[in-house]
Amino acid sequence: MTKEMNLEERFQAYVDGENKVEPKDWMPEKYRKTLIRQISQHAHSEVVGMLPEANWITRAPSLRRKVALLAKVQDEAGHGLYLYSAAETLGADRMDMVDDLLTGKAKYSSIFNYPTPTWADIGAIGWLVDGAAIANQVMLCRTSYGPYSRAMVRICKEESFHQRQGYEILMTLAQGTPEQKQMAQDALNRWWWPSLMMFGPTDDNSPNSAQSMKWKIKRKSNDELRQEFIDKTIPQAEYLGLTVPDPDLKWNEERGHYDFGTIDWAEFYQVIKGNGKCNKQRLRARQEAHAKGEWVREAANAYAEKQAARKAKEGSAA
């Protein structure tokens, strides 16, 4: 017990000294579990997050946009892979993690349970959803766990590129025909509040945050990140000539920040609880992909085993 305490104290001191924790280092079990949960949720979010955007690959309105969108969704699959790998360095098994997603045991970012009915949603997701994700991820580039931090550095670079693409889509629409501009405004109306909810509950309703902050897994509170995001995003909305759907929004000279209206947390919790428009659709899409892929994965394994056996036989024959 004392030894454990000492280890924990040393671990805290190590983290406080801004050192990175690596897979083989000793770490508190709760640190490990928190990270596995967080990283795997993050991985699941990348994978499920492919779906709302993939919905527009076949309908993208120009070849250039089609290529960019497909590449972006593909990048998200790649991010999922980095993150599953990062979680595996903590002893988690990818198959178990995927099972947890498919059985509904594990969560993913509830933002992906909103539908993408129009092309402008692709712009709004890039600008707002990726923007909110980046605010979080930039912070996570400095997270205390080494592999997670390094995965985030890679991911952040690509995400910034995606965000610029999204903003550019909206810019084109905002400068386009009246119908296009309306499409952009509608998308902003639908995505604004859900994007703010991406940062999670307010700090006074976020009981686990303190420990994560202490371990330097997180380095900023939900409310801090949300305020940063708003402050950065409002001028961008103004530049687009679009109206943020919040009548209470205004610059507070004294605080040096934007004040904003009250978030409808009831909706947030409904979506988290599985009642978003697309919760069932998203989970089923993943379940079906997995089920329909079963025979393919079996074939790949069987072939690999056959090949290994053939090689072994050749080796022993030689």
Next chain:
Amino acid sequence: MTKEMNLEERFQAYVDGENKVEPKDWMPEKYRKTLIRQISQHAHSEVVGMLPEANWITRAPSLRRKVALLAKVQDEAGHGLYLYSAAETLGADRMDMVDDLLTGKAKYSSIFNYPTPTWADIGAIGWLVDGAAIANQVMLCRTSYGPYSRAMVRICKEESFHQRQGYEILMTLAQGTPEQKQMAQDALNRWWWPSLMMFGPTDDNSPNSAQSMKWKIKRKSNDELRQEFIDKTIPQAEYLGLTVPDPDLKWNEERGHYDFGTIDWAEFYQVIKGNGKCNKQRLRARQEAHAKGEWVREAANAYAEKQAARKAKEGSAA
């Protein structure tokens, strides 16, 4: 043996006297078999024939056309039902007939193995395919087997209506924009020859026809029907302002008929043999509908049995 001979002679005399054969009448086994084969093929053709047209229900370009097309395809399902019933009066079982279709044992009109890539195909099918079918069916209204003849009378009325609708679709296209006119011409180019092949091989290659004619199942030869169809259809094509894709086509004053070019029977036999563009697609669509309907049919039967048992119980309790 002698008695059988007498029966056959009396049957022939009865048929020669233009009397209708009814289900309970004695008939030669080969007459029965020929009819079952012919009527069930005809029924299958109605059912499979739903598919190329159903392909355009969701894409019909106006509400009026959508309603008319859906009603037409529905009529074909109805024709299928009349014909299965007519075949059942000869002792055939509907389930067996359907099985023969699904296993590829039974044939259906090979015209339905051509695709309907454009809206104009819906017009062309109505005008040409239904037109050719009607030429055959009008003759079959006078076929010697009573139930088949009566089914044909009902079917013919509806088919004539369908044919007018098809012609009217093409008329609208032919009088429309240049693109619409081109669409109509393309469809005529693709459907003309297959429609002529619907009447079957030339008389000298149609060995079973003689017996069918003798029994008055058929009353005109393939070539006679084909010539009738051509003579009736060419003026209609001219009225549309479309060009029939046959450079050899011309009016023969002496014969009082149109002369026409040589039919590519190689293609006809390929399509019959299962090598049409849509053979596999059509059969699979029927197989899938049947397989996916299995549990529904079982449920309907189970419920009917439960209801019957409940009624019986009520009856005995009363």
Next chain:
Amino acid sequence: MKAQLLEYTLRLGDNALILGQRLGEWCGHGPILEQDIALSNIALDQLGQARMLMQYAAEQKGGDYTEDKMAFLRPETEYHNCLLVELENGDWGKTIVRQFLFDTYNYFFYSALLNSTDNRLKEIAHKAIKEITYHAQWSAEWVIRLGDGTEESHQRAQTALNDLWEWTGELFSMDAIDEALLAEGIAVNLTDIKVQWDQKVNEILSLATLERPEDGWMQSGGKQGEHSEYLGYVLAVMQHLPRMYPEATW
């Protein structure tokens, strides 16, 4: 008022149009030839009602608007059907349960619309009510047949019911347009319809030995033009030809 009546007309018209379109997908692929015909019949009736409503909407718009321009040339956000009718058909069980939930609503709705102070809507209701009465009977019978059929059909029907339930709330939610037109005696009071619907649905589900799901969170937005991801594909297919040649007649 004028804009509200137009949107109200489109809500009814789009329900009929999109459901007719969805049912049309079944044609040629039904589980039994007789039921293929029955479902096509309902599709035909829905499309027939859609035509009357689109004609009325086109007249309200005036100018060179026609039923087809109304039906085919709006962007997705201007379709006002409820979300329930745009969902994927799924298996026969899902199609039937969706039909039952909608038909039952539609029956009480059009029964009430018979008393609308808007003469045209009233007239349309008179023409449609007989068809809708038949649809509601047919789909209720099929729900009972599937629910009380085999174990598999029971399971499929129950799954469909559970999946579809969250999409039924929208049928009964009154928004500003409903309220304003109700005050004029034009619109139907959806709160009344809900009571009738609950009673009928409970009765049929009980006969079908199916369990009514709990009334939890309900999806909404379709009436106001905020749709699921399904509608876009329905429209892409339905609109392709009219969009391609917007000036052509067919």
Next chain:
Amino acid sequence: MKAQLLEYTLRLGDNALILGQRLGEWCGHGPILEQDIALSNIALDQLGQARMLMQYAAEQKGGDYTEDKMAFLRPETEYHNCLLVELENGDWGKTIVRQFLFDTYNYFFYSALLNSTDNRLKEIAHKAIKEITYHAQWSAEWVIRLGDGTEESHQRAQTALNDLWEWTGELFSMDAIDEALLAEGIAVNLTDIKVQWDQKVNEILSLATLERPEDGWMQSGGKQGEHSEYLGYVLAVMQHLPRMYPEATW
């Protein structure tokens, strides 16, 4: 000559476009995340090639034609892709076998196109050949993996092969356009490609323990604009937005 070169360009461009479009449907739904990425990569390469070819086609058309106008605003009869690439994806086995049959053709085709006397096509071939070489390797490896994997995967691969075979003949059939442009040294001699294709396909099928179907009747028409019933739906979805707002830029 001018019209022939344009159609030839569109044949190549539409093969790439429609196959890229079909493969794009898989994105987010692949059997393994790594293979989802791999297939998206191929789709991306195909779409990249489609862009180069559509740009070239647009330049040949002149005026205000653009790559997007070429890609999105033609009617179905003016798409010149082979039928093979427009077929439904089916399961992973069918997608892989189709990819293998097409990639192998495409590899020998573009290898020969490197010697085209048309500088632009030659240049495009130079840019594309490395990607296509990789595709052909990847899909051949997967055919072997499925064919020589489990009993189920073998069966699925063989079924796909049998189903797809009749759609391969069109790849090698020379029509007037092929002949005329071959005489100019612009086009590829498809008869030569067939010999190479046969050899490679036989080799891979043998490694995959799959049986080569007999060369029977072959379907044709796609190159000339006569398509199967599948393409219409692909185009309805692909063209919806550009058709809706033909004057908009995106």
